[in-house]
Amino acid sequence: MTRLTNRGGPSMAVACTALFVALGGTGYAASVATPGHAAATKPKAKVLRGPRGPRGPAGAVGPAGNAGPAGPAGSAGGPGAAGAAGATGLANVTRVISDDVPAPAGQQTGGAVTCPSGQKAIGGGADISSTAPGTSLNSSFPDSSSSAGGAPIDSWVAFVNNSTATSTSFAVYAICANTN
Numbered sequence: 001m002t003r004l005t006n007r008g009g010p011s012m013a014v015a016c017t018a019l020f021v022a023l024g025g026t027g028y029a030a031s032v033a034t035p036g037h038a039a040a041t042k043p044k045a046k047v048l049r050g051p052r053g054p055r056g057p058a059g060a061v062g063p064a065g066n067a068g069p070a071g072p073a074g075s076a077g078g079p080g081a082a083g084a085a086g087a088t089g090l091a092n093v094t095r096v097i098s099d100d101v102p103a104p105a106g107q108q109t110g111g112a113v114t115c116p117s118g119q120k121a122i123g124g125g126a127d128i129s130s131t132a133p134g135t136s137l138n139s140s141f142p143d144s145s146s147s148a149g150g151a152p153i154d155s156w157v158a159f160v161n162n163s164t165a166t167s168t169s170f171a172v173y174a175i176c177a178n179t180n
Contacts, residue, residue: 090177092119100129100169103162108138114155115176123175124156130168136161 094116101111115121121142128135138159156174 090122090179093175093177094119096174096176097127098172100171101160103128103130103135103160103168103170105162105165105167108159108161109170110157110159111170111172112143112155112157113172113174115174118178119176120154120179121156121174122177122179124158124173126158126160126170126172128160128168128170130162130164130166132164132166132168134162134164135168 096113096115098111098113101109103109111126113124124142125140126137128137138161140156140158143153143155143157154176156172158170158172160170162168
């Protein structure tokens with residue numbers, strides 16, 4: 001058996017020291033990083049608390065949210081109250097016809113008829129006795145001016161054109177009624 005008498009020298013001492021430090025550090029790191037190990041978990045700090053304070057004021061109201069879907073239609077309501085009576089309509093409707101009004105040849109002639117007292121003219125016209133071309137109704141209207149010789153508002157006025165060489169006649173009529 002041979003014995004080694006050379007124990008290495010300073011280089012061997014440095015190599016062994018490096019090996020020892022390297023293996024020792026790895027073992028320490030493995031023991032600290034292992035879950036459940038006392039060195040791997042943080043110690044919990046003990047929190048000291050006093051008694052609970054009074055409730056604070058309510059915060060500001062937040063913005064309104066979006067509208068929800070429409071609900072189902074409600075049932076129909078009952079009948080409403082009766083309305084007030086309306087104004088009286090037309091009453092005592094009559095037709096009034098004037099006497100014949102002469103319409104000389106080549107002229108325009110006007111005539112009027114007046115409704116009975118208390119009634120107003122609601123319509124009217126004229127009836128020309130001639131059917132010859134050249135006789136025509138020029139205008140027909142309720143009177144609101146003195147253009148027909150100062151006839152009251154409750155009258156009807158008509159103007160007839162007679163461009164023929166022969167005289168004719170016409171009658172003015174009014175539809176009269178009591179109104180409100």
